[in-house]
Amino acid sequence: MNLNYLFSLLAVTVLFLVPWVGVDILGKKELFGLIIPYFAVLIFIGGFIHRIIHWAQSPVPFRIPTTCGQGQSLSWIKQNKIDNPSTTMGVILRMILEIVCFRSLFRNIRLEYREGKHISYEWEKWLWLGALAFHWSFFVIIIRHMRFFTEPVPFFIKALEDLDGFLQIGLPGIFISGFVLLAAVLYLFFRRIYIHQVRYISLASDYFPLFLIMAIAISGIIMRYFTKVDIISVKEMTMGLVTFHPVVKEGVHTIVYVHLFLVCVLIAYFPFSKLMHSGGIFMSPTRNLANTTRVKRHINPWNYPVPVHTYEAYESEFREKMKEAGLPVEKE
């Protein structure tokens, strides 16, 4: 066993049990239903802003054009305007494609030895596919959950729910995104364990969010399809939170508190973790800067005034001696 994932698994198991004990045995419904969610949201927003502002204080002296295409050059050489942009518009397009399609991951290749010592570069698209499935299904799930936080529920949430549940399998009908998320997160986890190079560089902080998201997905699936909960009471509680009329309802199953608590842990942990790549992607210098290294002059922000001794000053200092020695001078 690897200590990193053992430790994370243990942490998530404990977090899973905390609300069971807290709500079922100690009866602290206000704590788990009201106080912790509010604190988690505050930590999330405050921490996120703090982290971004901290990052914004790092100077980026020069453009880092990690190019994936032909840069701007002579008029008869065709420029790749998205992969090597020289304008803001190009950068915006590159960022959008990076964020919604993960193009950097798509470029992933694997080096392999084939037939003895022949190096070959393999297409490796599984990570990209897994990441895409994971992020998009998570996004859909978050939007879908807004039905618990809005009244009346806006049309786009309803439309997304209908699309997500269009298979109409079982009752309550299955939402595809929930199962895609669980499958994707399991894939990302097993990938980390199975590929030994990836396992070697994986830390507890890599496994912890995976286990946490797994636990959230599993508790959500259990709640919707197996134990069933009184959804009207749940919505009354969640609406109470967002309208600042907090209430605690009796008869809400403990699994709801477990699910809520795990989500609170996730968003409170968010600003301190690798999950901040969601904000960090916007601040990646290799993606968000136009390749204008030659067109514009970029001045290093940490330049300080250096005392220089110009030739003019040098000559003035030694003019007489230079003349005596017969050296040519510029000014007589």
Added chain:
Amino acid sequence: MQKNKMYDKEKVLAGLTIFVIIVTFPFWYNMGKAAPAPEIKLSDKAKAAKVCVAPKSFMTAEHMQILDVWRESVVRNKKRLYSSLDGKNYNMSLSTGEDSCIGCHVSKADFCDRCHTYASVRPYCWDCHIEPKENK
């Protein structure tokens, strides 16, 4: 170079503003208006009967599953008789006859829709069944 200077300040602050607006969506969308759960109105007939085919707490959470099982039983297996836990027999039917679901819970608007709208659930019962005429 000053310490704690923010680079691209306008862009970063604009981005953070958008972030805060998006994540606080549920807070400003509802504008602090309390949204209490809807009260379902039981028809006189349902009130008089006192019991449904299963206890109330079970029905609130599991009625969709019962309907799903019933549909399977009626459409696939021609079995229309449902024996409840307290030994009574019921005719498995959503909307046909006096002892169907709708026969007792006469108003779809007062009984079904109130919670379904609140929870944003759109069951597809009425894709096939004919919606009950509301008796107002």
